[in-house]
Amino acid sequence: MTGFIQRNGIVISTYLIGAVAVWMIVMIVLPQAYMLDYSFRHNLPPGKIGGPEDVYTLANYRYLLFGSPTSPDAFNYLHLEVFLRTIVVSVFITLLDFALCYPIAYYIAQVAKGGFARAMILLLILPFWVNEILRAFAFRILFGTSGVINAMLQSLGLVDQPIDFIRADVALYAGLSYAYVLLMVFPLYNAIESLDHNQIEAARDLGSPWWRIHWRVAMPHAMPGIASGCTLVFMLSAGALAAPQILGGPSSLWFTQIIYRWFNTGGNWPQGAAYAIVLLAACLVFVLAIMRLFKVSLGEIAR
Amino acid sequence: MSSESIRKLMVSFYILLFFGFLFAPLIMMTIAAFNDVSFPQVVPWEGFTLRWFPALMDDALMMEGFTNSIWIGLGVVCLSVPIGLAAAIVMTQVHRRVRSLYYTIVVSPVLTPGVILGISTLVFWDRLGTLMDADYESLYYSGLFLTIVGQSTFISAYTMLVFLARLQRFDRTQEEAALDLGATHAQVFWKVLIPFLRPAIFSAMGLAFLTSFENYNTTVFTIQAKSTLTTVLAGKVRMGTQPDLAALAVLIIGVTLVGAIAIEIAQRRELRREYAAKAAAARAERATATPVQVPAQ
Numbered sequence: 001m002t003g004f005i006q007r008n009g010i011v012i013s014t015y016l017i018g019a020v021a022v023w024m025i026v027m028i029v030l031p032q033a034y035m036l037d038y039s040f041r042h043n044l045p046p047g048k049i050g051g052p053e054d055v056y057t058l059a060n061y062r063y064l065l066f067g068s069p070t071s072p073d074a075f076n077y078l079h080l081e082v083f084l085r086t087i088v089v090s091v092f093i094t095l096l097d098f099a100l101c102y103p104i105a106y107y108i109a110q111v112a113k114g115g116f117a118r119a120m121i122l123l124l125i126l127p128f129w130v131n132e133i134l135r136a137f138a139f140r141i142l143f144g145t146s147g148v149i150n151a152m153l154q155s156l157g158l159v160d161q162p163i164d165f166i167r168a169d170v171a172l173y174a175g176l177s178y179a180y181v182l183l184m185v186f187p188l189y190n191a192i193e194s195l196d197h198n199q200i201e202a203a204r205d206l207g208s209p210w211w212r213i214h215w216r217v218a219m220p221h222a223m224p225g226i227a228s229g230c231t232l233v234f235m236l237s238a239g240a241l242a243a244p245q246i247l248g249g250p251s252s253l254w255f256t257q258i259i260y261r262w263f264n265t266g267g268n269w270p271q272g273a274a275y276a277i278v279l280l281a282a283c284l285v286f287v288l289a290i291m292r293l294f295k296v297s298l299g300e301i302a303r
Numbered sequence: 304m305s306s307e308s309i310r311k312l313m314v315s316f317y318i319l320l321f322f323g324f325l326f327a328p329l330i331m332m333t334i335a336a337f338n339d340v341s342f343p344q345v346v347p348w349e350g351f352t353l354r355w356f357p358a359l360m361d362d363a364l365m366m367e368g369f370t371n372s373i374w375i376g377l378g379v380v381c382l383s384v385p386i387g388l389a390a391a392i393v394m395t396q397v398h399r400r401v402r403s404l405y406y407t408i409v410v411s412p413v414l415t416p417g418v419i420l421g422i423s424t425l426v427f428w429d430r431l432g433t434l435m436d437a438d439y440e441s442l443y444y445s446g447l448f449l450t451i452v453g454q455s456t457f458i459s460a461y462t463m464l465v466f467l468a469r470l471q472r473f474d475r476t477q478e479e480a481a482l483d484l485g486a487t488h489a490q491v492f493w494k495v496l497i498p499f500l501r502p503a504i505f506s507a508m509g510l511a512f513l514t515s516f517e518n519y520n521t522t523v524f525t526i527q528a529k530s531t532l533t534t535v536l537a538g539k540v541r542m543g544t545q546p547d548l549a550a551l552a553v554l555i556i557g558v559t560l561v562g563a564i565a566i567e568i569a570q571r572r573e574l575r576r577e578y579a580a581k582a583a584a585a586r587a588e589r590a591t592a593t594p595v596q597v598p599a600q
Contacts, residue, residue, distance in 0.1 A: 004396060007396065007488075008396075008488055008492070009487060009488025009489055009492070010488075011488075011489055012488055012489060012492050015385075015389060016389045016392055016393050017393075018389075019385055019386045019388075019389035019390070020386070020389050020390050020393050020409075022386070023386045023389075023390060023409070023455075023456075023459055024408055024409065027424075027452060027455065027456045027459075028408060028409075028411065028412060028456060029408070030427060031420075031423035031424050031426070031427035031456075032423050034423065034426060034427045034430060035419075035422060035423040035426055035427070038426050038430070049430075049433055100321065100324075103314070103317055103318075103321075104317075104318065104321050107314060107318060111314075122564075122567060123322060123325070124325070125563060125567065126560060126563060126564075127325050127326065127329060129513065129517075129559045129560065129562070129563040130329060130555070130556050130559055130560075131517040131533060131536070131552075131555055131559070132517065132519055132533075133519060133533055133536045133537050133540060134332070134536070134552040134555060134556065135328065135329075136540070137332065137536075137540045137548060137549075137552060138328035138329060138331060138332040138552070139328055140540070141328075141331050141332055141335050141549070142327070142328055142331055148331050178324070178325075178328065181325075210310070231414060232414075235414055235415075235416055236416070238416065239416020239417060239418055239419070239520065240520070241417075241418055241519065241520050241523065242519045242520065242537055245537065245541055246537070246540050246541060256416075256418050256520075259418060259422070260418070260523070260524075263422065263425075263524060269426060269429075272422065273422060273426055276418065276419050276422045276423075279416060279418075279419065280415065280416070280419050283414070283415070283416060287414060297403070298403075298406070298407050298410070298414075
């Protein structure tokens, strides 16, 4: 500590420690800790907070599992189903994005030449800068009942009636895969780019078929990138709110939408906080599973 | 045709498909913005029109959201750039044993869903407000302030990563040389470190502003009764779809594309300048190295 102050001088040290402390404590740790605490409390009006009724309870979590005490069902089927679907679909989108991106990332990193590769990277970055809401809106124009895809299908005579892609959730899944595809490309690209091309040449010279080169040389080398891309895509899909609100069918919900309702129309913040904790826990489990599976550290994932 | 060339053909075809997938939605939306029908669609094409663009300016709600977005973006820049800078410098100096714990804490916001950052900020400041017995006009309940704080939680991690990337190339001997020559710590900071980091400061500012401007997930919880451009947009898109939305989209896409390309060009120029400087230094070293060699007597 004294070494730190000696090295930076008193004024700069104060700034460094102050800024980092505000960020870590006031912005990251305390809000998360308080949200956890809050999720175990009853929904009370401000006047009663800190009063005798302000005690810890598991009711908010019990609600997610079993629903309201007065409901006839044994479990809260609606919310549990939405939660499971959110997780399963997010995993599916993560896998799909990986399958879509791996060839592109490999091509740019190992096959394409200088200027062409840089141009492709720029082309990849551009759509990423367009607002998430607008990207979702674009998918509405594409997938709506009077949208481009339906018009094409009809003019080709493939269907008589327009297909309701929105109700079938096709638009949502396509929109989510699209929204986060670039967060898969870049980690993969960075990881594959650092692979020495001679290793691939060596494998080829020794008679390895192309798929085995990927399986045994390129992919093992790209593990940190794969882990990083999968974590980001999963976390963003499971935590997406705009795309499900805009592209989701009327009868299907995303877990974040239920959280949103508790905070807005529902007016039950502790309940919403409990649901948020469950979502956070799911993401945490996913990150830990990825770290175990790919044998990478957190530092390698978030780069 | 050999199997090799078939494979090459397939790869090229796939790349075309992939970029088609990336750009088709944006292109379709652009076409819809100029189509003269009252529902945003590409077909049937009813003729070219610009009438959806002026319609935007009359929208008071949208203009208010836009102004708020600008203020929030500036606030986020003022908060997240100094924090990210400090966090990056501390990272390079922190003891090896605590470094991984420190890193875990400061990058955790990047791996946390945005909705959760928004919610935790909202409930935390709400509670602080209750504890302080503050009135509802105070900072604890201000949508704009909470949004700035909530967004900065994760945007500071982004700016930190930008600074870290640049700091990795920093030559510590410059700092030591300045100190040996009698500079104070503050002088070293302002005259050596900050000038070295200047390009990173500009990229971090741009990144912070753009990220803030387009954020939705965190903002939608912290903004409360106020609005930003993205929350107004989301409300409009959910309600129904008018073609002026497509027009707005085209405007925003245009502005963001120009901004993104500008950042990209600036970064490349910086890289090129660095390569040039390095090459010049290497040349100079060779040039000075030669005469020093003492000729064999």
